[in-house]
Amino acid sequence: MKYLPASEGFLGLDSGDSVPVSEAEAVIVPFGLEASVSYGGGTALGPRAILQASHQVELFDEEFWKEAYRDYGVATLDYPEISSYIPDALEQLAGTINLVLEQKKFPLVLGGEHSLTAGSIRPFVERFPDLAILHFDAHADLRDGYEGEHFSHAAALRRVMDHPIDTLVSVGIRNISAGEIGFLESNSNRIHVHWAKDRKHWDPLAIVEPLRDRPVYLTFDLDGFDSSLMSATGTPEPGGLYWDEAIAIIRAASEAATIVGADVVELAPRPELHACDFLAAKLCYKILNFALSARNA
Secondary structure, X not given: OOEOOOOOOHHHOOOOOOOOHHHOOEEEEEEOOOXXXXXXXXXXXXXXXXXXXXXXXOOEEOOOOEEHHHHOOEXXXXXXXXXXXXXXXXXXXXXXXXXXXXXXXXXXXEEOOHHHHHHHHHHHHXXXXXXXXXXXXXXXXXXXXXXXXXXOHHHHHHHHOOOOOOOEEEEEXXXXXXXXXXXXXXOOOOEEEEEHHHHHHOXXXXXXXXXXXXXEEEEEEHHHEOOOOOOOEOOOOOOOEOHHHHHHHHHHHHHHOEEEEEEEEOEOOOOOOHHHHHHHHHHHHHHHHHHHHHHHO
16 A cells, blocks of 8 residues: 655654554545535545645644544555546445555545445455444435435445444434435334434434444544535535534544544535635544544553
8 A cells, every 4th residue: 555655644744743654553545536426526626635634733632632643643545546437446445444454453534425435334344243333414325326326425324234234323414315214214223313403402422322332433424514614515404513513422432332444525625615624634633533542542
């Protein structure tokens, strides 16, 4: 695998602050897949925008009261050439994630469209029989394909649940099609949806309880945030999550379970909306800190 220099990778670390690739526990995987977008485009540029914005993220995390990345170390893979044929792209990503996991490292995938989760999840399913999914999104993504594409971004979680995964916790949902309802209802024992309309009454501990003592893959579609925070995405939706609400649930998940990998997807950067890039970058840093710094404390 080819890596970016630390100064060009996640957090923009200089040589004195970075660790050798062999010692880094976190591996950032930029994967700007954009092949099935159905509204606003630009997700192919998401990984580069997140990496660039991450150079402005403060390394000191007041929640951990330290520069948390020093507990685990970060390395960033180079930008890959991605097949325009989604099944091939997903196989490519699955192969990359498999290599990262073979080295006992934590992969964080930067998207790219949400369809990529159907590829990144495959090596986790093989390694973790009790794997559970924590999913942040505006959309349920339970369609059985969309606009003729079996692996559409609108089918991301349906393709994940094609695997023998018995627990999906979806948070922030405020869009679901009539065609998805039958699948949701027939899988009510596997899928736990927390609708954004009810978020004033949420209890983070109750939301993550089905994940307790299990390995968890976290997939975060940035349109899960309210559109006032995240407008640089393909389908910005009102009525969504705010920063503290999302972080509280990720924190609770890290305390109840073991987060073993993650992706952050659907940033479609716009030059005049750099705050969205920064939000995505800081979210990535917080996910790593909850997953790895707390574990190494």
